[in-house]
Amino acid sequence: MRTGATFAYSRQKFRMVGQAQHEEKRVSTERIEGLAAVLTAVRNSEGMTQPRLTQHVGLGRSVVAQRVAELESAGLITDDGYGPSTGGRAPRRLRIRAEAGYVVGVDITAQRLVVGVADLAGTLLAQLEEVVDVADGPDAVLTTAERLIDDHLESIGRIARVWAIGIGVPGPVEFRTGQPVAPPIMPGWDRYPVRDRLAQRYGAPAWLDNDVNLLALAELRTNPAASAARNMLYMRADVGVGAGLVVKGELYRGANGSAGDIGHVAIPEGGDAICRCGNTGCLEAVAGGAALAREGRMLADTRQSPALAATLAETGTVRPLDVTLAAEKGDPAARALLQRSAHLLGGMLATLVSFYNPNLLVIGGGIVRARAHVLAAIREAIYRRSLPLATQDLRIEMSSLPDDLGGVTGAVHLALDEVFSPGRLARWLDAGSPAGQPYIATDDMLERPA
Incomplete structure (x- = not known):
């Protein structure tokens, strides 16, 4: 009887521990999703206030206040003056701390390469363009891209603060692996690890997509009608x-x-x-x-x-x-x-x-x-x-959008959207930034270095 009672007690304790772990995971997931929702709303809406956030993200007022405080403590959002009063105290306006880091956008077309560096609000701070032939192959084109990126980063003096990189190419892309797949006008690019090459060079997560998706994304983020x-x-x-x-x-x-x-x-x-x-x-x-x-x-x-x-x-x-x-x-x-x-x-x-x-x-x-x-x-x-x-x-x-700005703008917003998504945010928030963590762009945590 004692053995059976002990076994029953152990089983009940194991079940309670499992339930507690499940509840902890659920709360953690809800927390991250709330943080990401608040951050996205602040990023995409100029002059966002805390009362508007409550309506926008569908969370309770106290939860929104907690998430805002956490994002402020993490250095991701900050005050931006006060909004109009509706009878009581004027509400604080919030903005992303755009100056906290930089993202890089690379737009590779059939005959042109555009590289830009933007802040965390997606504002392009610098842009360089050079004539290339995508048919020259990935090594030639990406070497040129790296030179332009280096020139940009040197000009702003913040090489260590690259948070993410977005890249566009004129051909089909398998988004999960960040590789072009049998692109008709890109000889030598099939299954070339474009994403991984730039991620490793700059120690930042990178994402690759086809050029038309990036143009659509640029419209979505800059065109109010879209x-x-x-x-x-x-x-x-x-x-x-x-x-x-x-x-x-x-x-x-x-x-x-x-x-x-x-x-x-x-x-x-x-x-x-x-x-x-x-x-x-x-x-x-x-x-x-x-x-x-x-x-x-x-x-x-x-x-x-x-x-x-x-x-x-x-x-x-x-x-x-x-x-x-x-x-x-x-x-x-x-x-x-x-x-x-x-x-x-x-x-x-x-x-x-x-x-x-x-x-x-x-x-x-x-x-x-x-x-x-x-x-x-x-x-x-x-x-x-x-x-x-x-x-x-x-x-x-x-x-x-001007023809030379659409692709690089979309590349910048691809990087921002991905690095601030709930799954990615959870992987770098405690570290303070995604800089130096290129593995967070991959779906497989086993790729994370020891």
Whole structure:
């Protein structure tokens, strides 16, 4: 009996310890999620006050006060004056301590590299740009990127305070591993450890994503209409064609990171046009920048476009921009070419609008320069071919971000969003900063060094 009683007591004690550990874990999770929610609200809303925080994050007033005090003690948020009084004492305004650290953004495009350093509020403090050819391979391009990053950090004198790095590339990315996967225009980059290389060099967590997702994220964080919309479709039409999806205010990447790769969807009008991905009939092959250049060259060679023929004679080439410039001069053939591309893009967007039903569509990339000649045609195709309910509240607009700022801005906000997410925050908060802890970007805690 004594043995049985002892066993029963031990079992009950074990169960109580397990329940206590479970409760402790639950409270800890709730605490971190509350801290992250308060921090995100302060980051993304200028002039946030504690009473507004209570409404915004859905936590009780005393809990919000505790989380604010904890974030202030950690040096992450601070006072920013007082907000308007509603009858009692004026409430404190809060802001993130932007000066506490720095994040790095790297935007790699087919022919350009942009590197920026920003504070913790996402404000770009410095930006450098250099011409590169992504086809030269990862070592050449990333060596140039590292040189520009070093120059930036040396200029502000805070090399040891890099908190996080965001990187964008013009190809498919497996977000979990931070590696490009079979990118069509990036020879030598397949499965190259881009994220890990920069993380190890700078001792900071790093994240890699495709360039269109970063452009969508830049809109979400800088465009009030995008922030308010919550469900947004971003399409970039440039040398390549791609889309970024935002669902309930968050990027949607799909199972492996390839959501939105619409440029390589076959369309009936694609015929046997060969795409850079190796397939035929892709949207990009007939409506992307390379297609515009190819068809523009044909119009110049056959003298169907006097303006493009003059450009070819003067420069020896025809670029997508030249087609836009010719259209602006009133060249009928150039205008017709842009209209055809717009109808093809609009047809694809109509399908996406009916399928996804966003309330905001933002169009960016080089096509923005031709907005006077393409926007009406894109709108017409969408409203003609989409379901009426899908377009009932749809707003369509061109991106307002400069072409050289969108990618690096998105890269900066990728780094900030990830490093301040609940799971990441829990892994570095006690240390005071994520600097020197590159392993927190990985999903596997076993990768943490001993």
